[in-house]
């Protein structure tokens with residue numbers, strides 16, 4: 593999977609991708625990330641990327657030319673790629689969309705704006721407009737990293753543990769169960785006895801109950817299409 597990121601702050605992307613799962617996936621060659629500075633695609637000596645909005649209004653708007661030049665530069669190799677514009681107006685990014693991107697795209701271009709947004713005409717060159725959530729960010733870079741991270745986790749072999757990607761919550765339709773590790777007793781705060789029992793059946797049931805309890809409390813909207821067994825457990829919790 594190849595990601596090409598267009599941004600005026602390449603350092604934001606370059607710093608993050610060196611670490612953790614992403615860093616390992618890069619080293620394994622499972623994923624490639626190339627970052628392009630939009631200022632390198634300007635035609636003036638000041639490398640200007642923004643200007644005042646037509647029609648007036650607060651702030652500055654990013655000009656189309658650097659985006660156009662960068663996109664045409666990438667498309668010169670005529671390889672297929674999905675062009676995704678990060679935007680507060682985009683469709684909501686979910687685990688399901690991450691799965692779809694992983695399955696359908698061998699290469700993705702993540703287009704990151706700043707300021708008050710970008711010239712609307714850029715959208716004529718993109719395939720998708722995506723938002724990571726209903727809150728206001730200062731630019732598209734964090735959203736691009738969210739997409740890269742969540743899609744890479746789904747690539748077989750990226751996590752080094754096939755189950756993890758499948759077991760990631762949201763895929764199953766409810767939140768994760770609580771996790772504990774040593775010490776058993778931290779200032780009187782003890783690990784639940786069941787987790788020390790070695791009884792894997794009991795542990796699995798406890799984890800399922802806790803996951804459903806957490807989901808009922810924090811994200812009841814995820815509780816759809818439960819199995820009859822999960823529904824039975826849920827009813828016991830109510």
Ligand SMILES: CC(C)N1CCN(Cc2ccc(Cn3ccc4ccc(-c5n[nH]c(N)c5C#N)cc43)cc2)CC1
Pocket residue numbers: 649650678679680682704705706707708709710722723724725726727728729730731732733735
């Ligand atoms: C003038 C007045 C009436 N307007 C009122 C509405 N404001 C909305 C506005 C606010 C901030 C930004 C900053 N920004 C620039 C590029 C960019 C890309 C993504 C995101 C972004 N924010 N939140 C997400 N989930 C995102 C994603 N994905 C934010 C971005 C862009 C746009 C803009 C100003």
